[in-house]
Amino acid sequence: MQFTVTILGAGSATPTLGRHPSAQLISYENENFLIDCGEGTQMRLLEYKIRPSRLKAIFISHLHGDHYFGLIALLSSLNLGGRTDDLHLFGPRGLDEILLLQFKYSQTPLHFAIHFTAVDTTQHTQVFDHPCFTVHTIPLQHRVPCAGYLFREKLHKRKLIKEKISDQMSYECLKKLKNAEHIYDESGAILYNFEEYTLPAPAPRSYAYCSDTRYYEQLAEYIKGVDLLYHEATFMEDLAQQAYERYHATAKDAARIARKAEVGRLLLGHFSSRYKEFSGFLQEAQSIFVATAIAEEGKTFAVQSTST
Known part of the structure; x- marks a missing residue:
């Protein structure tokens, strides 16, 4: 079964030409799921010929604009496009109020139901149960309530x-x-x-999305042994103190977590706009965890079992 992650945006808060805010598309067989929805996400979906109408659920990590400012635009376009299928939406408490106010004052009646679940960003809890996989929250340490998401396949039959x-x-x-x-x-x-x-049945696969967070070791417990980990790396090591003070991570921080959690592969993203290229991030991370790659925008990564 297809299980892939397409990087729609891997930039941080300050916009730059050719780089986009956080957004990722999870594809499982013929179903699509969105993690974070930065500004312009719907344009990225169109660019990669992904039909937004096929989205089943959206997971928002936190309420900093570079992670959800594209959500209202996307929902509005789905409404204009005649969507009638229900949509599941997960995110921190308060996201529902933001959407209600926006649609109230723009006088936008939705023609489809949004089932909103306010996630507890302090707990590692199952929030979504799909016939083929589950989704759990991953508590993160950021300036505002923030949670990552762990997609884990259920056991297959022989x-x-x-x-x-x-x-x-x-x-x-x-x-x-x-x-x-x-x-x-x-x-x-x-x-x-x-x-x-x-x-024998194939080993179940897993993907962890760790949005904005500074380094803390307990994170490794929640994502132990996942096949593919996305972890923010806003700064390089020369700005480690600034990263910590701003509740962000460096490339080496991400690699330390990947090594401690014994994950299969690591993807780095959420790069500060001060950096024009990412070879330094890769070098720093690979000095600690070799199986590291850059979350290149537009690239699709297969979630593959690394179990032995």
């Missing part, structure tokens, strides 16, 4: 070996085999051993 399946096997029999259950005959002997008729 795969049937088609060549070994016979017409005598009922649907219930096949279902049990896929669930790793033996089939017994009337005497209690094993009739069908699930290990002979099925293949």
Whole structure:
């Protein structure tokens, strides 16, 4: 099953030409989910030929403008486009008030329902239950209430070996085999051993999005062993003190968390506008955690299992 992350924006608060505020698209099979929605996100979706109408849910990390100023525009366009399907929206308390006031004073009646869930940014809690995966909040340390999001696949069923399946096997029999259950005959002997008729299920995959946060070690506990981690890296190490005071992280901070959490791969993003290129970020991070890449805008990263 497809499980990918497309980087729509990886810049920080101050805008620059050719760089966009935070936004990422999670694609799982034929469904799309948005994490953060900085200014111009809907234009980025159009640029990459992604239909905004296919969005199932939106997750906002915190209420600094570079992470949600594009939300009202996106919702308004969905409304104008005739959307009628419900939309799930997750974010810190207060986001619902902002949207209600905006739509009230612009006299914009929505033609679709928004189901808003106010997340507790201090807790690691499940907030969304999809048939194929769950989403948990990740408490972060920022100047305002802020939470990351952890997407974790549910356990897959074992795969049937088609060549070994016979017409005598009922649907219930096949279902049990896929669930790793033996089939017994009337005497209690094993009739069908699930290990002979099925293949092991692929390992479940996971993706963690850690938005604005300064370094703190407890974060590693929430994201232990994830396959792909996105962690902000607003500054390089020469501005480490400034990063900490502003509740942000450096590239080395992100790499330290990735190493401590034993993740599969690390993506760096949320770069300060003072930096014109990112090779220095990569060098600093890879000195601590080799499997590091830059969250290049427009690039799609596959979430792949790194379990051994």
